Amino acid sequence: MKKRVMCLVLALGMLLGLTCIARPTTVYAQTAKEKLAETRARIAELDKELSEAEANKKSAIDQKYILDQRNSALMEEIELLDVQITDTSARIEENEAQEAQQYDVFCRQVREEEERGAISYWSVLFKATGFSDLLSRLDFVSEVMDYDQSIIDSLRETRAQLAADREELEGEKAEKNAAQEELERQIAAAEQLIAQYTSQEEELEKLHKQKEADAAALEQEIKEAEERYRRQEEERRRREEEERQKSQGGSETPAVGNGGYAWPTNDTRRITSPFGPRPAPGGIYSTNHSGVDIGAAYGTNVLASKAGTVIISRWWGGYGYCVVIQHGPGNQTRYGHMSRLLVSEGQTVSQGQVIGLVGSTGNSTGPHIHFEIWEGGVRVNPLNYLTGWIRAYS
Numbered sequence: 001m002k003k004r005v006m007c008l009v010l011a012l013g014m015l016l017g018l019t020c021i022a023r024p025t026t027v028y029a030q031t032a033k034e035k036l037a038e039t040r041a042r043i044a045e046l047d048k049e050l051s052e053a054e055a056n057k058k059s060a061i062d063q064k065y066i067l068d069q070r071n072s073a074l075m076e077e078i079e080l081l082d083v084q085i086t087d088t089s090a091r092i093e094e095n096e097a098q099e100a101q102q103y104d105v106f107c108r109q110v111r112e113e114e115e116r117g118a119i120s121y122w123s124v125l126f127k128a129t130g131f132s133d134l135l136s137r138l139d140f141v142s143e144v145m146d147y148d149q150s151i152i153d154s155l156r157e158t159r160a161q162l163a164a165d166r167e168e169l170e171g172e173k174a175e176k177n178a179a180q181e182e183l184e185r186q187i188a189a190a191e192q193l194i195a196q197y198t199s200q201e202e203e204l205e206k207l208h209k210q211k212e213a214d215a216a217a218l219e220q221e222i223k224e225a226e227e228r229y230r231r232q233e234e235e236r237r238r239r240e241e242e243e244r245q246k247s248q249g250g251s252e253t254p255a256v257g258n259g260g261y262a263w264p265t266n267d268t269r270r271i272t273s274p275f276g277p278r279p280a281p282g283g284i285y286s287t288n289h290s291g292v293d294i295g296a297a298y299g300t301n302v303l304a305s306k307a308g309t310v311i312i313s314r315w316w317g318g319y320g321y322c323v324v325i326q327h328g329p330g331n332q333t334r335y336g337h338m339s340r341l342l343v344s345e346g347q348t349v350s351q352g353q354v355i356g357l358v359g360s361t362g363n364s365t366g367p368h369i370h371f372e373i374w375e376g377g378v379r380v381n382p383l384n385y386l387t388g389w390i391r392a393y394s
Contacts, residue, residue, distance in 0.1 A: 036080040038071055046070040053267070061210070063313030068320060068361040072340050074183040075299070075357075080101070081176040088169045095162045102155045154221060187360075194365050214317025215290075220307040222324060225311035229326045261305045261385040263294075264335060264371050265358070270295040270392040272368060291334065292382045293321045295392055298339065298367040300358040303335045304349045313345050313355075319370070320362025322360055323355050330377035336370035337361050 050066045171351035211359045263269070273293035274291075304325055319336040324342060339359025343349060360367045373382045383389060 010386055024273035033084065033358060036077060036084070038246070039077045041081060043070060043073045043077065044386075046073065046340060063194045064190055065315075067193065068315075068339075068359070069184055071186050071190065071359075072184060072321075073136060074186065075340060076184070078176060078179050081172055081179065084331060085169065085172050085176065088165055092162065092165045092169065095165060096156055099155070099158045099162060102158055108186070190360065191366065192279065194360075196305050214319070218312070218316055218322075222312065225324075226329070226332075227310060229311060230329055233329070252373055260331070261373060261382075263301065263386055264303050264305050264333075265294060265296050265365060266303065267300050268294060268296050269390050269391050272392045275379075276394060277385060290379050291336075292372055294369040294371055296358045296367060296369055298358060300354045301354045301360055302335055302338055302369055304351055304353045304355050305350045306371070308332070308349065310343050310345055310347045310355070312343050313343050313347075315361070320364060321356065321359065322362075325349060330374065331375045334370075334372040334373075334374070337364040337368060339367075 019282040024378070031344060045065055046069055048061065050070065053340050058116050090211065108198040210249035271288060271292050275289055275292050279287055302323075306325070306327050308325040308327040310323060311326045312322060312334075314322065316322045320333075321336075321338040323335045323338070323341060324332055325334075337359055339361060341355070343353075343355045349355060358367050358369055364370075371382055
């Protein structure tokens with residue numbers, strides 16, 4: 001009787017130890033999956049628009065605009081797949097730890113039964129001294145068998161979850177690789193369209209006129225944004241002056257400059273096209289270049305050259321995806337042809353902050369950063385402010 005009680009206590013203790021082991025929660029990144037579904041639906045809509053554009057023989061400009069948007073959506077899809085891969089990898093790591101703990105409990109149970117000299121369940125029943133004792137022994141055998149089975153069932157469940165998670169991880173990696181390959185194909189298609197543009201004089205003339213019209217409209221919008229910025233700055237300085245006079249009795253605080261300009265990328269110093277007069281490569285650039293082109297790989301971070309307020313962050317004609325940062329009255333920097341925008345209008349940015357990714361959107365023959373500096377309301381040569389640049393043009 002004492003041996004039976006001790007065995008029951010030991011079995012109960014090990015069962016509690018097993019159930020207290022934290023089981024991994026199968027958490028699926030529902031939000032990420034919903035965003036991924038929305039992104040793929042947007043890609044499908046853009047595919048339909050592209051097919052219609054090709055069937056209707058729309059201009060190459062219209063087709064490239066759709067391709068640029070589709071490539072941006074593909075990059076978002078790849079990022080969301082990375083989130084899912086990270087979540088699934090974390091679940092696998094938790095389940096592997098769970099499996100090791102459950103297997104250790106199973107091994108300890110087997111060893112402890114061997115050390116107690118456990119024999120067959122039939123032998124336990126045959127030693128009954130009476131009918132009442134037989135019923136008690138039947139209950140004991142049933143409890144031990146249920147406990148052993150619960151250990152095995154838990155171990156099997158964890159291993160089944162591990163197998164499912166590993167299969168899901170492989171599927172997610174395959175989807176990411178497919179999306180990356182599709183992005184590379186679409187980038188090549190966009191570059192092929194550019195090659196087609198340059199062989200058509202009518203298209204080239206249309207591009208020139210469109211860029212001039214876009215630039216004029218952008219200039220007007222920037223002037224309006226500068227005026228809003230000037231009024232906001234005047235109001236801010238007025239409030240600061242009132243507060244300063246209240247707190248400091250009218251003593252003046254000297255103004256401190258913001259420093260110079262920094263490179264809009266940390267990955268390259270190659271200048272592929274200079275500021276000012278130049279040939280028109282591919283026939284789609286202006287012959288009087290308003291900035292400099294910095295050769296950079298597709299997807300490279302584009303950085304704010306100077307701290308300030310974002311007044312333009314959107315698609316804008318020949319500039320493609322474009323950002324304009326206001327640093328003060330008449331002082332701004334511009335960044336064109338990006339593949340993706342990472343800041344919004346009205347946002348304050350610091351020097352060196354990532355504002356977008358390098359691309360080839362708008363009127364562009366390949367991935368690069370179109371970079372402009374404005375001082376006193378006029379364009380100036382950025383190479384007078386950037387040091388260590390490397391000439392990569394003829």
